[in-house]
Amino acid sequence: MMCKTVLALVLLVVGAVQAAAQPAPAWSADIKDVRHVAGLLPGAKPLRINVLKFAESRRTKNFSIKGAPKDPSIQARTAFQVVYRDGTIMIDSGMDLQVHKFFGRGVEEPYFPDQAKEVERAVRAARMIVMTHEHGDHVAGVIRTPQFAELAGKTILTRTQIHTLMTEPQMPEIKLTAEQAQRFIVIDYDKYYPIAPGMALIKSPGHTPGSQMVYIALESGKEYVLAGDVAWHMDGVRTVTGKDAPWIVEDEPAIQGELTFLNGLMRNEKNVTVVLSHDEEQRLDYIKQKALGDHFE
Numbered sequence: 001m002m003c004k005t006v007l008a009l010v011l012l013v014v015g016a017v018q019a020a021a022q023p024a025p026a027w028s029a030d031i032k033d034v035r036h037v038a039g040l041l042p043g044a045k046p047l048r049i050n051v052l053k054f055a056e057s058r059r060t061k062n063f064s065i066k067g068a069p070k071d072p073s074i075q076a077r078t079a080f081q082v083v084y085r086d087g088t089i090m091i092d093s094g095m096d097l098q099v100h101k102f103f104g105r106g107v108e109e110p111y112f113p114d115q116a117k118e119v120e121r122a123v124r125a126a127r128m129i130v131m132t133h134e135h136g137d138h139v140a141g142v143i144r145t146p147q148f149a150e151l152a153g154k155t156i157l158t159r160t161q162i163h164t165l166m167t168e169p170q171m172p173e174i175k176l177t178a179e180q181a182q183r184f185i186v187i188d189y190d191k192y193y194p195i196a197p198g199m200a201l202i203k204s205p206g207h208t209p210g211s212q213m214v215y216i217a218l219e220s221g222k223e224y225v226l227a228g229d230v231a232w233h234m235d236g237v238r239t240v241t242g243k244d245a246p247w248i249v250e251d252e253p254a255i256q257g258e259l260t261f262l263n264g265l266m267r268n269e270k271n272v273t274v275v276l277s278h279d280e281e282q283r284l285d286y287i288k289q290k291a292l293g294d295h296f297e
C-alpha cells in the first residue's frame with residue numbers, strides 16, 4: 001500500500017517536472033479551428049475586402065521591428081471594409097484630426113481629410129463595425145462623432161475592449177463613460193468567435209488587452225487574416241520579431257506566439273493573405289495584386 005502511494009507520488013512529481021520543462025505557449029491558434037468557426041453562421045460569404053489609408057505616421061523601421069536599421073518608413077493608418085452582397089462590415093473606424101495629432105507627439109504628420117471623410121461615410125453606411133483593438137487610430141471613429149449613438153448601436157466590442165476604454169484608454173479623448181459603454185454590443189469569448197458568414201474573430205491580446213485578429217473567407221475561396229497591430233511591418237512576421245517602441249507596452253510572449261502563427265500561415269497556407277493595419281508597402285502591394293480594393297464602396 002505504502003509502496004503504491006510512494007510510486008504515485010513519484011509519478012506525480014515526474015509529471016510536474018515534465019510539464020514545467022515544456023511550458024504551454026503563451027498564445028497559439030489553429031487555422032483549421034478558425035476556418036471551422038468562421039463557417040458556423042449560415043449565409044453567403046463576402047465578395048471582397050477594401051482598404052483605405054486616411055493618415056500616416058513617419059517612424060523609422062527600428063520601432064516596428066526590434067534590431068532593424070533606422071531606415072525611414074511610412075506607417076499607414078487604415079480601415080477595412082468587408083463587402084457582402086447585402087451590406088458591408090467595417091473592421092476599425094478611423095479617427096479624427098485631433099486624435100491623429102496625439103500620435104504625432106508635436107510633429108505634424110500627414111492626415112488626408114478626403115479619405116477620412118470616406119471612412120466616416122463607410123462607417124455610417126456599414127451594417128456592423130468590429131475593432132481589431134482599442135487604440136485611438138482604430139476606435140475613435142465611432143467614439144468621437146456626433147453620430148455616436150447610431151454607430152455604437154451597431155459596433156461590437158469585446159468585454160476587454162470596453163474595459164480598457166473605460167479604465168485605461170490610450171488617450172483621454174477616447175475614454176468611455178459607463179453610460180456610453182452601455183450603447184455598444186458587447187461580447188466575450190475565449191479563442192474564436194463567429195461574427196458573420198465566413199468571418200471569425202481570433203482573440204489575440206498582446207498589443208492591447210482587447211486585441212483580436214479577423215479571419216475572413218471570401219465567396220471566391222480566398223482567405224485573409226487581418227492581424228491589426230500584432231506587427232506593424234511584415235518583416236516582423238517574416239522574422240518573428242516584435243516591436244521596439246518605448247511608447248507602447250506589449251505582452252511579448254503572446255506577441256511571439258501570434259507572430260509565429262502568422263509566419264506559419266505565410267509559409268504553409270498559400271491561400272491565406274495576412275494583412276497588417278499599418279504596413280504601407282504591403283498595402284500598395286496588395287492593391288496592385290488586387291488582393292485588396294483601394295476605395296470604399
Ligand SMILES: [Zn+2]
Nearest residue numbers: 135137229277
Ligand atoms: Zn494601430
